[in-house]
Amino acid sequence: MNATPASDGCPPPNPSGARGTQSPKPSQAPQPSQAPGTAEPRTVPRQKSRSLEAGVPRPSTADHRDLLDHPDPHTAAQAAAVENLLRCWVREKGIAAPEQGALRVPLESSGTALLVPVDYWSPTGWHRFGLPYLEDGPNTAPPADAVTVAALLSRETAHTTVPHPAESRLAESHPAESHAIEPDGPEPDGTDPEGYEPDGTDPDEVEANGTEADRTEANVAVRGASRTRAAPTTPTTHEATDGADLVARVADSVRRTADFISDRRNHPADTPDRFLAAEQSLLLGHPLHPTPKSREGLSDSESRLYSPELRGAFPLHWLAVHPSVLVMDSAWTERGRTIPADRLTARLAGPDLTLPDGHAALPAHPWQIRELRHRPETAALLDAGLLKDLGPHGDPWHPTSSVRTVYRSGTPAMLKLSLALRITNSRRENLRKELHRGVEVHRLLRSGLAEQWQAAHPGFDVVRDPAWLAVTGPDGEAVTGCDVMIRHNPFRPDDDATCVAGLVSPRPDPHATGHDRTPTRSRLAAIITRLAGRTGRPRGAVATEWFLRYLQSVVRPVLWLDSEAGVALEAHQQNTLLLLDPDGWPTGGRYRDNQGYYFRESRRGELDKRLPGIGQVSDTFVSDAVTDERFAYYLGINNVLGLVGALGAERLADERILLAAFRRFLRDTASGPDRLRTPLPARLLDSPVLRCKANLLTRLHGLDELVGPVDTQSVYVTIPNPLHA
Template sequence: MARVADSVRRTADFIADRRNNPGDIPDLFLAAEQSLLLGHPLHPTPKSREGLSDTESRLYSPELRGAFPLHWLAVDRSVLAMDSAWTERGRTVPADQLAARLAGPDLPLPDDHAVLPAHPWQIRELRHRPETAALLDAGLLKDLGPHGAPWHPTSSVRTLYRSGAPAMLKLSLALRITNSRRENLRKELHRGVEVHRLLRSGLAEQWQAAHPGFDVIRDPAWLAVTGADGEAVPGLDVMIRHNPFRPGDDATCIAGLVSPRPPAQPTGQDRPLMRSRLAVIITRLAGHTGRPRGAVATEWFLRYLQNVVRPVLWLDSEAGVALEAHQQNTLLLLDPDGWPTGGRYRDNQGYYFRESRRAELDKRLPGIGRQSDTFVSDEVTDERFAYYLGINNVLGLIGALGAERLAEERLLLAAFRRFLLAAASGPDRLRTPLPARLLDSPVLRCKANLLTRLHGLDELVGPVDTQSVYVTISNPLHT
């Protein structure tokens, strides 16, 4: 109950702040990332952040357009762990060099040390941990303090962005955000680099040939600290992510696109109090084309299926890799008019390598999965894929379009059925079992966020099949 109250209070603060400060951000990607004011519509505590004071919230919350300099540590190379598949002009750039570039040339660094960026809030937390305190006392970690230009929190809070920087940083942050404390795990760092190497094995070229508008935002390098005992020191792991976006690129996560937003001024009784950006786009398209809004919304949805959903199905079909493509992990690329033209997937946590395709994947990248713990039984993969892509992403989008009276949900469900039928049995059918599962199953398994919270589960800890509570629901696609 305390977490529910905390989430409600913070959400009210976010809405009030945005009404009082409605100014636009010139960087379109950052503006989209910081537009998700309400969070997951089916989560009991989408904006709770235990341990974050009001003052800290002002600095570290994307909803309040926070910005802050990174806190830097010097790590003795005897305890430094890292890996990199980041290449420039055909040569690999080590992770410590990438971090040094991001820090800039004027950060003083002792000899035989590498720089490691950390979230300022996390530094306070780490000082109280025995493992980190021992490294600081031994001089193997040195606190260099805050330094450099401000970075901006994105919709995931602990993934930071700076306009024009070549990389984003996914930092460890011991705040409980939605269902988990957001500290990177070493296997997730390995997974990000591994997926990058897998795609570079020739898979990306095949994928781009079939779907040139879609790709994965790569996580090709990481830095961390390993103690004298050889064990990972938790709370310091840093993922270095490609930043493929220029300030003018209109790339928006689906969750932010469909989330209602407060208007700049309070509205009258004849206008909705809050509208999503998607509602604004579709209404504008209807006005420009002279077509009914429902017809425009349906065409928009069909283009979304072709440009975003089918490429995700292709990857499962051709490689046996299912993506945890929920609405916050899925970025949509829009043309100047607002039509979907492509997409990007992001999340080094959310990959499922099918156990049945292990031999194929190992042939593409020998040794795959040994350190990343990414192979999952087909049964669990099917359940999670159906939830994340089918229920959370597409049915969530249909629900959003229906809730704002932009289109008739029955028509969109029928359009989704036709799309799935073509993917399952048409001339261009795919080998993924997901379309048939969504069409033929009378019920589906759906993640229960309230029960997951009540059970005290952390979705980043333990086996993937027991990290969350799932319940059975009726399948609205089944006929």
């Protein structure tokens, strides 16, 4: 992302944090006035011409460039990977904000520390870091790369243990008993962020008239808001791995990210299908995941075909399934009549696919077919003729941002395929209960709930998953990996429907001109900048209004569903699709995912009245305690606070103002005239700490998020709540 002048009243980069292609190495020793083990100013090594206390000279204008814009794609990918690892570590280990421009990360197991230039400190966790240096390395040593950082962080967790979820939630319920939280005091500049009127004049005055001193003080206040530490974890018997897996996957993710950046710089223009273009825009991946683009087991030639970031496309591979091993369900209706799932797949295959009599057409990902041939249960079905390999067939389909869900412009359905690649934290194969869950939610919404929801929020809905096919072995057991979820496609090629993760993800500007400059910024930054130019308003004011519209268009409808039906959505940014008007303002949204539903146990009776027998095979009822924890993370932290952090990190808005706006929205939702009875607003407002998924620790402990009970699939840690006042 390009470093943007702070003339809009947004916090500037840290005074000593200007980033060049290779930053001068920070000092090897902390200043005497600083607490050891936290932070130290960014200074040069001891030299004859400069004392140890001398500050880092600001790089020249030519060098003052975000490393994501570096002309070498591999350097840009390294910078992105290092930032992700450090963001994860800072959040998951509760590392406090530095007083000045460099962060010291102790590495006790290695007897050293990382000295990290800080370009922007975010109260919501979307920090911007320069490349780190080893504290005890020689002055001429280059900065540490992503593989080195991953190996060092792995050593720090080699003998640690995962906290038990119940004990961790106890820490949140009784924070005073588990760890100390520094009391909130007035902001260093004497202001109260709650006093900002997000839709009034104060932000405009700050943005238009704030002095450099004002902005510097505001940045100190933002940094100070994050100085509490996470709760210590409670030991259990689940030890971390040796870190080799993490290091390998970090290297794989960096290599693939470099390929994605290089390809997009050479071919920046988006496809005319707007939904598909948005699905292909998530080049860097989750900003708080250590290996967002690792796809272990995918060759370079396969990556070209199967990666949305490379705009891949491929024909599906088809199997013919004998009726004795076929299992399916459908609630897909046309003109009031249910269409069986096998008829839907036959339509999608087209008339040229020759099927044996009585068999069903089952689409599969081409990579998955290779995997299935080596599995004993599917090999036996192929040998017995109960599965017949029909080969690749039909027009190409395009992978969406999840990699395994495929889309073809103009077709009535998308297909969520099984794919045994490890992507982020899991091997992405459909589970039978998730197939049932997608159809069950569609039937629940058709019971009258959708009409109630649409009456309150006509711009929001769920992308439905109303049909599926799968294979069962002769013993009656599910055959994993041979299944498909048929998802309704509600989008026309000209609909501006974009997943939020792609909207905020930095990428080479598709409208950039010239060959010597490759600006990297998000589409959201382009929208806000264009709206500000068109209206003549400061970007900070436009960004705040955009954020408020997002809360009403997306967040309130999701809260309504929990309030009125007891259904919480796993609405993280990649599962959330935002509908934009021609100017780029939010107008509505869609939720997609047949996995991510939480039926509250306390609302079982109400839901069973709406749909008798609900949850019996889908395993969707979850205790209210777990539901509250996951809902707060996915909607509160990942989605909304992630959006706040993205706007702040690109200098589009002051995060304090956005947090104040979010607090006001939550108060209105909890106690206003149109209040909702979901517990999430009160939780986000009143709890001094929140439970947060720890993607780095989840990876280091070798957990798969699709395996085991929902409350033990991931590592969660306790972090300070930036909304708590």
